[in-house]
Amino acid sequence: MYPSVAHTLLDIDAVKLSPKDPFTWASGIKSPIYCDNRQILGNVEAHRKVIELLIEQLAQFEETDVIVGTATAGIPHATLIADRLNKPSAYVRGSKKGHGTARQIEGASVNGKRVVVIEDLISTGGSSLNAVEALRDDGAEVLGVAAIFSYGIKGAQEKFENAECAYSVLCDLDILLEAAQERNVLDTKGAGDVRSFRDGL
Numbered sequence: 733m734y735p736s737v738a739h740t741l742l743d744i745d746a747v748k749l750s751p752k753d754p755f756t757w758a759s760g761i762k763s764p765i766y767c768d769n770r771q772i773l774g775n776v777e778a779h780r781k782v783i784e785l786l787i788e789q790l791a792q793f794e795e796t797d798v799i800v801g802t803a804t805a806g807i808p809h810a811t812l813i814a815d816r817l818n819k820p821s822a823y824v825r826g827s828k829k830g831h832g833t834a835r836q837i838e839g840a841s842v843n844g845k846r847v848v849v850i851e852d853l854i855s856t857g858g859s860s861l862n863a864v865e866a867l868r869d870d871g872a873e874v875l876g877v878a879a880i881f882s883y884g885i886k887g888a889q890e891k892f893e894n895a896e897c898a899y900s901v902l903c904d905l906d907i908l909l910e911a912a913q914e915r916n917v918l919d920t921k922g923a924g925d926v927r928s929f930r931d932g933l
């Protein structure tokens with residue numbers, strides 16, 4: 733894990749706190765914190781750094797044939813990584829498209845290929861594992877998921893274990909809270925409240 737990634741996320745104001753008016757996550761969970769990694773796209777240096785570190789993380793997986801992004805927030809990162817590694821890329825929609833080719837996986841063919849999934853963020857892990865399932869159904873060997881940030885929710889870890897899917901992240905909530913405290917963005921109580929929220933999920 734990279735504490736510097738937590739500082740980058742704080743530098744670019746990707747982390748929002750709103751305990752009184754909680755955010756709704758993709759899972760429907762109401763949360764006092766939202767980490768908007770899409771903001772990385774607006775900062776060239778931050779994006780370069782994240783891409784380099786994600787590529788470093790991919791070294792732990794076997795040789796990969798296709799770099800796959802999750803729709804939508806994983807796509808720009810996967811596309812850049814694939815370009816740097818000179819590999820084809822694909823992306824996985826949340827569900828099959830309702831018109832046209834009716835595909836869920838777009839881009840490079842994944843059948844019989846070793847793939848890694850690039851995700852921007854893991855909360856419950858539902859979105860990442862939905863993509864993993866679609867890829868496996870399509871005949872891919874999924875080597876693992878690499879994400880920028882994870883909340884470190886216990887249930888998410890269990891879901892990955894049950895799905896027998898490796899994953900790695902650049903930064904998690906605990907590292908982010910430490911960085912936020914170092915910068916006086918959060919005091920001990922504020923950080924404790926966010927940690928308790930996560931631990932209660």
Ligand SMILES: O=P(O)(O)OC[C@H]1O[C@H](OP(=O)(O)OP(=O)(O)O)[C@H](O)[C@@H]1O
Nearest residue numbers: 758759803804805854855856857858859
């Ligand atoms: O681990 P989970 O509980 O599934 O939550 C994390 C997912 O939620 C967000 O995507 P969102 O659905 O907001 O869509 P987007 O990528 O199109 O912004 C995020 O980009 C992850 O894909």
Ligand SMILES: O=C(O)c1cc(=O)[nH]c(=O)[nH]1
Nearest residue numbers: 757758765766767768855
């Ligand atoms: O779970 C989510 O939907 C979610 C949480 C978060 O902090 N950031 C995000 O982009 N999505």
